[in-house]
Amino acid sequence: MGIRLNPMRWLLASVIVAAIAFGADRVLEPAAGGAITIAAALFIGLAEGAICLMAGAEISDGHWHRPLLPRAASLVYVIPVGALLFLVNIPQLSIYPWAEDPSGWLSKGPFIARHVALFALVFAVARKFVGEAVRGAQRTRFWAVIYVILFVAHLSMIGIEWFMTIERPWFSTLFGAFVMVSAFLSGICALSLTVFSWRRRTDAPSKLVQKSLGGLMFGFATFWAYFYFSQLIVIWYGNIPEETMYLAKRIGYHTPYWLPARLIFGMIWVTPFFVLLRRKNKTLAPVTSTLAVIVLSGVTMLFWIMLAPVVPVSIPLLVLLIALLTFLTASIVRSYDLLLRVPAEVVHEPAHQPAHSH
């Protein structure tokens, strides 16, 4: 394991966060609604997304990402926090329309069971992968592949089951993938924020890392827009009430959401796209990290607008949770002076040949 963290402190911190969430939830009930769902999804997304990016880089044996590995690796420990929040949120499952008339698949018991199982699996594999990766072990590539598959499965499930079923029986086949891409994008942003955290340190990341991250942010913001459009135009063109209803509720001019809806598009695609069009900006940490913040808040709003029109979402709780989680995540990532001690050589790990296997 490339990074060792003090389990006790980490556990403590996570439980505190969960407890606060739980408490607030009790207090605000039932106004709390989807706040916890949103916060959990956001942070699970960015953590798993960042690790997935590493996995992808490993598979396509790139080298640019190596300096990022330790920080990305430490994000593994955000996943259980998300899981904890999910458990805390169980009382809120009643917000789902299928909660009253449960079917075989969509009913509380199995729902909780399969998600807990998925969390455990993803956490284990992610941990295994980053461990191998940081050590530059032989099996890295193998675990990377497994992880990517799990990532896709997990985020699709979260997209479909946490967000899509809120409007059951509405459905869109792209929805899971859409949420997955949003998560991946937020992962990239999270990593470029860690880059920002680096500037004052000796191990300032190479231009290559920044360039790559900038490029990826540019690329995947655009890719996200492509998914967004793919969904929009099919539904817009089909004009089938059962489908349009969902969108009309969220982007229609007659709804209070029409402005946020357009803001979201502006924050996740328009801004990063036009800013990063200029090659130089890709390498300016202040620019990229500002963009990262904008995109991340865009993704948050995206998750929010998926729930808000049908269930009450307590904004204060949401803000509180995001603040807490940000702090926790940041401290995990920058763990080497906060929560855990890490031998310096891991950070200054010599970029070595990836585990080629001829």
Place this chain on the structure above:
Amino acid sequence: MAHDHAVAAAAAHPASEKRLQIERDVISAMQRPGLVYWGLVGFFATVFGVCLLGAWAYQIYKGIGVGGQMNPVGWGIYIVNFVFWVGIAHSGTLISAVLFLFRSKFRSSFNRAAEAMTVIAVMCAGMYPLIHLGRVWYAFWLFPYPNQRLLWTNFKSPLEWDVFAISTYLTISVVFFYVGLIPDFAIVKRYTRGLRRHIYSALSLGWVGSKQQWRNYNMLYALLAGFATPLVLSVHSVVSWDFAMGIVPGWHTTIFAPYFVAGAIFSGCGMVLTLCIPMRKLQKLERVMPIDHFEKLAKTMLFTSMIVGYAYTVEFILAYYSGNVYEFGVFKDRAIGHYKFAYWIMVFCNVVSPLALFIKRVRRSLGALFVISIFVNIGMWFERFVIIIQSLSHEFVPYAWGNYSPRWPEVSIMIGTFGFFFMMFLLFAKFLPVVAITEKKEEVH
């Protein structure tokens, strides 16, 4: 004289040796077409002429009814082939443009062949929308041009998007292909005499590799790559929207755009392997097309295959989840209905057979790769068959269900396009450098 010595010395340098070796390898593939070669070209030309042009003429004379299309299946294998060929085309752009942006090394072995394939495949694809028109003699109405009727085209129609997407795609890929060839033409010029030399010389536009030329060239190539990458996404998305814009159950689904793009790249990689594995053997290109690069291509194929598999699964599961009788009706019918054979062929070829690529030994065995690539080509053809024809055959109104099966003119025309494709590819393989020489040289250190 001192200068000549210098030149000699330079040429003697080992790096220079390597580079010249590359030149010779590639150029030697272009020498003296043999009788067998011309025989093959002639054969494919005949197939093209007789099977495609002949059958098409007959169809125009008698009416589109000579095919098997009917109510409710208004689109037959013509459209299947259209999508199939557009799909084939895509890997060309992927390998040359996308991999260029990702600075992947292995592209240099395939990009030339792939680009050629793209151009030819788009030509093949382009024929089909015309072939399937009921009144092809009015095909020009599909293009927006000022006319005394003051009537323009309906830009809201997915088919109109197609007109733009396909023609843009053809133009850009031709430009991309040609730009890549310019320096190589200049090299080929060096190896040829007489008329051929003049032709290649003219085609090279007087390339000498000066700093200005290289500077502009690099910029142009990067830009074209930058344009081609979103283009390749958009083109197959537009093709997918030909269906997704309809309200036909099995067509009208949001995942189509990315799903089709992945499928296109998947089938494209398949076709690249199908073409390059024999070419490597016949034209002795082992040195310039190393096995590692084939392995990388195989991985790309595996990856896209898994995306396609994801799409199949999600579509099916959500159709069930929706509880929508039309939606799930279609998918049930796919699995157990009249067209189940097509469906299961598709699943086997596209999802099951590529799983073998998880095994390293398979990835590195050209024989195995060739077989799998054939599977992929077949599988992807059937994927389009299932999507287009099965969906139409099982729509909303039970009275109007009906099953389509192709009839000889359609099959004949399909064979004809293969004739055209291979004829063109053979010509390419003999008259143009099949590997990007300058890019190969770049890898020499």
Place this chain on the structure above:
Amino acid sequence: MDRREFLRWMGVASGASVLAGCDLSRKSEKLIPYLVPPEDGIIPGDATFVATSCTECPVGCSVSARIRDDRPVKVDGIAGHPVNDGALCIRGQASLNRLYNVERIRQPLMQDGSGNLVPATWNQALAKVSQALKTTSGEHVFLSGRTSGSLSVLIDEFSQRLNMRRLPEFELFSYAAVREANRSLFGVDAIPFLHPDRADVVVTVGADVLETYGHPVAFARALSRKHDSGEHFTWFHVEPHASMTGFKASERVSVKPGTEGYFLAFLLHSLGRSLDGRASSHVSSVPAVTLDRAAEATGIARETLSKIADALRAAHAPLLVAGGVSIGHESGLDVARIAALIQAVTGMNGRTIDFARATDYSRVGSMSDIDRLKSRLDANQVGTAFVFNVDLVGRLSGWNDFASSLEKASFLVGVGDIMNATLSLCDVVLPLSHAYESWGDVEPVAGVVNVIQPALKPLFDTLSDGDVLLRILAEAGAAAETSYQQYVMDRWARDYGPAAADLVKKGYLETSASAASISLREPDHRYTFGAAPAKTPALVIAPSVRWYDGRSAELELLKEIPDPLSTVSWDPWVSVGLETAAALGVDDRSEVEIRVGNWSTALPVRRQPGLQRDVFMIQHGVAGPPAGWSRTSGEANAVVADVAVTPTGRKVPTTILSASLFEEGRGVVPGSHPEHFGPLKKMQEQHAHGGHELKHEDVSFYPVPNYPTYRWAMAIDMDKCVGCSACVAACTIENNVALSGRDSHLRGRELSWIRIEPYYAEDGSSLDTVPTMCQQCDYAPCEPVCPVYATYHNNEGLNVQVYNRCVGTRYCSNNCPYKQRRFNWFSWEHRPHPMNLMTNPDVSMRGKGMMEKCTFCVQRIRKARDVAKDEGREIREGDFTTACAAACPGGAIVFGNLLDEKSQVHEWAHHERSSRLLEELGTGPGVFYLKKKGGHHGA
């Protein structure tokens, strides 16, 4: 040539072609006066109407023919006529296809030495005939189908002048049993007219009153009136097979073939009326049948039996009639008698059953007469035989080898319009003009006479039926040369005086009908229905709504239009019940061999829900088995007992147009909902719960359509649709829809713009016939996908198809959820002469590679607009209607402007029974369906 000359020629050429285009080339010079409108005010492009009569079947409905450019292009009923009141059945609509039939005999034919029929002149032919009359030994006979009015009178003169025996007329549907019953019970030989609209309980036994029995159009009209009245009304239909009539009744009851006697006897005895002496003795002469006995014999559930009995007992104005296949068996006469008896004792006669308006069948014979003729022929006793406009051999295909007997006549004179099995045997064939080319009259029912007058000049060298007879008389020197027109006019002047003019103008005349008093006579009959019921498996030979007794199978239009029950168009088939099919292990299109004695035939199967176990059904017009006839009544048998049916294991291509008998949970039947309709409902509820109803912007990003003056729309009442397919025939003719032919049907390329979609309940207990055509959607999915604007939405709500702009991508058709778009796969627009004359000049022909579909008869809308414009107003309700709406005997279709608050369509569209097809797709159709009052099996 120089420019001027060239232009001059061009002028001439184009002028000529324009004229030629306006008229049948034969008399284009006649058109020149058109350039100066003549006195009778014929203006090119304007239609005139001629009143005449339909002779496609013996009923003889009145017809108003729409004349364009010297020829009829469309026929409809004459409103107010006591029988068909403005409507026509599918056969009547298709009668134009007989007039313009390519198979028409175009001149007289005579056998040459080698026995082939070769063209001849009238003089040659007639000379041959009169010579034959002189030379041939043996008795001369004259045989025709049912005739009435002047023709019948003339035939009498004709036969006695040429001392020829006029044989009883031949009709396969001779009603012999019914007439025999009426004769022996009431002393009248007639088919009474039925008034279901005056009844509160109707029981029909085998009589397919909506297809061929009696006056189907009149019955459908009456039912429609009944629905409007809103009075309580129950209709039980008892039958051994499955007919459209049965499915349209409130309750359809299957009875074992040949056991209807038990059923009726049970009813008779459970009436519980106090009866006077004669009636009671009649009743007592009928063997008593207990409930159990009846149930056991007929296979009808006891509760059903008692339900019917109770209903009949409690009825104020009952109507019971037996006929069709139920009197076509050995004990058929008993069935008819007991039915007549019930009519008598329940006092139906004069109320719901009307002998004053009876149809006179007194001259019509029975199978006994045919049998007698056969034996005389076999004994070579027949000299010259006239077979006058009746396809004896074709109708008697079930009789082993009637043809060879007929050939034994020393000289055969055939008179007819289309070559058929009988004419091909004749020595001389005299071509007959179609009724629309002739003068004459018919008497559909007592006290009503219809005119027959020419709507066009004869297309070929043919003579009208009357003229043929008169010419022969003249030729034989038996009468002075005169024309039949003169003949009938004299007769009308004599019989009707001044009213005759009215007859020609109005098309029909109502004369005083002698109200025959119906009273029971002495009972004189032993009832024999105690005999064992027909052995199963049994084969029922059913009348065809398309082909009547098979005679109309000659018309390709009636082959093109599918049989509404089975949706089989061109091919013959045998209907097999679902259970039976399962038992035999056969499915649609599997071939079975049907064997009776030494006769056998192989036919493809079509599954028929509701058809009882071990009963098979074929229609007349398909090569029939040797059914024989009932010695007691002379009625031709419709039930063949004890047939052997074995699958051959082959599948044969068959033109079955419907892909599924059932709705498959799709909610395509108005009033039923798709299984997944829940979701949309749920969404609506969510909204309602959220405090507001679903508004347009909640479900669509598009603007709401705005139609300034008109939104053409249609509404269809599922209660009134009798599934007769008359609308289909009307539409096909009105809109020049091509007859695509059998091959196209096999490939699923039918062209009809309107179709009847039959959807059965899974258990076959009920049937919904949904007439569907282009739904003219507000948010039509077909429009946006066309790359060249060949289809778009006009500001009157029409989904317009611009034929000439179409390039044939066929995306519109793919994207139409109702699958109502039709593609021209080949060149179908070139029709052979004389079919080309059936073309409606107001509707453009569609060429190869074009898409077409229902236009809501846009040509009629245009016409109406022009008229309205001339009168400086907007189009009003009732100015016009579509061809299908005009044709519908049930009055099930209304058409009009949805924006007009007072219009009928507006009322129906906003009715609480109103719904639209696949509404959850948000296409906003312009066709509304009123679901059945009784609710729907799926609902």
Place this chain on the structure above:
Amino acid sequence: MSERLVFGSEHDFLHKLEELVKSGVNPRDIEIFAPHPVHKAEEILEMKPSFVRTFALIGGLTGAATGYLLTSLTALDWPLPVGNKPIVGIPPYTIIAFELMVLFGGLSAFLGFIVTSRMPAIRTIISQDEFRDTFEIHVRKG
């Protein structure tokens, strides 16, 4: 009169180039020839990015504008409602605009390449000048 240096390997070539520039030779006086792109050389000679970029940008923008204008104006010129979709439907028109952006952008980039590198260079085409496999440095003197 100019000096011509020929190299067989990229490394020697770059090495020499670097020291030339260091030794104060004006990069503008140095012409180089290479058998394949050498990005390092461009950095050494401090070359400005090519104009081709500008061509592409202008072309792309023109294309996009054309896309939206062509579709919207023709639709407004004769409004034909189809499926009652808005006469000017932005989502579908975006697709046309995108395709035209790529088309115009790509073509004008190619045009830019032809213009900026003064091609086709007729003299070279007819003359025997060749695109050799060697790296060369020509230094213009005085």
